[in-house]
Amino acid sequence: MASNLLKIHPSDNVIVALRDLPAGDIAEWNGEQFNLAYGVSAKHKFVTEDIETGGAVIMYGVLVGRATQPIKKGEPITTFNLKHDAHDYSTAKRQPYTYTQPDVSKWEGRTFNGYHRADGRVGTYNYWLVVPLVFCENRNVMIMKDAFERELGYAQTDIYRDHVRDFLNLYKAGDINAIRSLQSSGEQQAIVDRKPDRPFQNVDGVKFLTHEGGCGGTRFDANTLCSLFASYAVHPNVAGITVLSLGCQNSELKTLEDEIRKRDANFNKPFFAFEHQKGTEYSLMSGAIKETFIGLTEINKFEREPAPLSKLSVGLKCxxxxxxxxxxxxxxxxxxxxxxxxxxxxxxxxxxxxxxxxxxxxxxxxxxxxxxxxxxxxxxxxxxxxxxxxxxxxxxxxxxxxxxxxxxxxxxxxxxxxxxxxxxxxxxxxxxxxxxxxxxxxxxxxxxxxxxxxxxxxxxxxxxxxxxxxxxxxxxxxxxxxxxxxxxxxxxxxxxxxxxxxxxxxxxxxxxxxxxxxxxxxxxxxxxxxxxxxxxxxxxxxxxxxxxxxx
Incomplete structure (x- = not known):
């Protein structure tokens, strides 16, 4: 791909510019020349043939749009001359598909070091999870987050708090101009690895989730939230979970428990649930903190062990x-x-x-x-x-x-x-x-x-x-x-x-x-x-x- 141009699929009628191409340039691809009346920026495309209004633009071998006005050979496609279009699809139109698997022999026998779970899956990390069933408990979750992260060594290096403190000291000294004149170096302070200071060496973190749901919306969304938390609870990277519930919300604790059993009938991870409306905030929080801490002592017993690459589950996202x-x-x-x-x-x-x-x-x-x-x-x-x-x-x-x-x-x-x-x-x-x-x-x-x-x-x-x-x-x-x-x-x-x-x-x-x-x-x-x-x-x-x- 060292050329300045790329035609991705043989049937495409567009070419991709890999570098900026100036107006007036003559681009060449496989012996064919294209006079570029307009500049084509890197990553953009120009057409390889005259396309009339309504004509198809093909890229990656598929229909990607239709011309809204005539596009001359060598002109770039833009939002002004192209609109989205795509071929329709149907299960009834399915065609036979064949696929040749790449040679994977060099990877056979390779392993990664992960946490083996009772259901046969392997975690890449060993986390404890704290979740609220409703947004009313977000504050309590965040209080727990601050306490656990600071005391157990999971808190991030707070370089920006240091910035504010420096500015405050200059302000107290009456030196506003010094603040204005400070220039950022553009360099990030090195992340401090605090793992040596952590009492639970095999616990990679305590993760605290917040959200804006659980009540006030549809029952469908409330149940989906419970399904989501259930999927997180059975996830191989999660070794235990603490749940905070208000008590009257749509996303009920029983629904969460039912959804967990649907996913893993033999679920045996530590699972602690606390309901706010059964008592004071102090009783809720002290109980949740105590049981979570005890749970951490248990999951700290897990250690990384070799696992085959077949235990990888890789998400593909852009x-x-x-x-x-x-x-x-x-x-x-x-x-x-x-x-x-x-x-x-x-x-x-x-x-x-x-x-x-x-x-x-x-x-x-x-x-x-x-x-x-x-x-x-x-x-x-x-x-x-x-x-x-x-x-x-x-x-x-x-x-x-x-x-x-x-x-x-x-x-x-x-x-x-x-x-x-x-x-x-x-x-x-x-x-x-x-x-x-x-x-x-x-x-x-x-x-x-x-x-x-x-x-x-x-x-x-x-x-x-x-x-x-x-x-x-x-x-x-x-x-x-x-x-x-x-x-x-x-x-x-x-x-x-x-x-x-x-x-x-x-x-x-x-x-x-x-x-x-x-x-x-x-x-x-x-x-x-x-x-x-x-x-x-x-x-x-x-x-x-x-x-x-x-x-």
């Missing part, structure tokens, strides 16, 4: 995407996914709005007609609900996406789907459903970064790979989220956020396959306890997907 996402980082994840699947592991492809236009290919790849039908129904139901409130999947690209070359949702989706590689689709999961099969899964979530990673963790991901071309700090409380840059410029600009660079694919120094193998080596390190940048920064993002309406 956010802050750019025009290189579908060219470098997403295909790299796709090849890694095929390797993990070939080893008997799980991969989880989420973000249904970002599969718009590639549905038929995914339907073809489903291992059974039943799973294909489930995928079609979930997609159509989701799209219908979006349209009912005056939106549509076509509105998915953000201003940042569009600025960096993702003009239509179909262009964005066709590139996003590359994260799923080429393997057969083993299963299709609705939101909060747990993955139980090996292989590639389609997981129904929004495209929203945090709602999607929240849902992937519920499905059972024990590592999430998150590609980004623009940069995003997204993390998750119980599952490590590694940020994978589509380009080296981003990796150098945001080194405190980015974990891995796929830029060598763009500059031609590594193939997709080579880069994917380097990434898998990094995944093994993360699964064995090496902290991602999001973990170092304490980026514990959690947003339940609210699917109903507020009452």
């Amino acid at each position: 956010g802050g995407s750019d025009g290189f996402s579908g060219i470098s980082a997403n295909p790299v994840l796709g090849h890694l996914s095929d390797i993990v699947v070939g080893l008997g592991g799980q991969t989880l492809l989420a973000e249904f709005p970002e599969l718009n236009g590639v549905e038929q290919e995914l339907l073809n790849r489903c291992v059974t007609e039943e799973k294909a039908a489930k995928f079609e129904k979930l997609m159509r139901d989701y799209a219908g609900k979006a349209e009912a409130v005056g939106s549509a999947f076509a509105f998915n690209p953000s201003p940042g996406n569009i600025k960096d070359g993702l003009i239509t949702d179909a262009i964005k989706s066709a590139g996003a789907a590359k994260k799923g590689g080429n393997a057969y689709v083993s299963d299709v999961l609705n939101y909060t459903e747990r993955a139980t099969e090996s292989g590639l899964h389609l997981v129904c979530t929004p495209g929203n970064d945090v709602e999607a990673t929240t849902g992937q963790s519920a499905a059972g991901a024990n590592v999430i790979l998150f590609t980004t071309g623009l940069g995003t700090p997204t993390g998750n409380p119980i599952c490590p989220v590694a940020k994978v840059a589509t380009n080296s410029v981003l990796a150098k600009r945001m080194p405190d956020v980015i974990d891995f660079d796929c830029g060598p694919v763009v500059d031609g120094t590594q193939s997709i396959e080579q880069n994917a193998e380097h990434l898998l080596e990094y995944v093994i390190k993360v699964a064995s306890g090496e902290l991602t940048k999001a973990q170092q920064l304490g980026q514990d993002d959690f947003i339940p997907w609210k699917r109903g309406v507020s009452l």
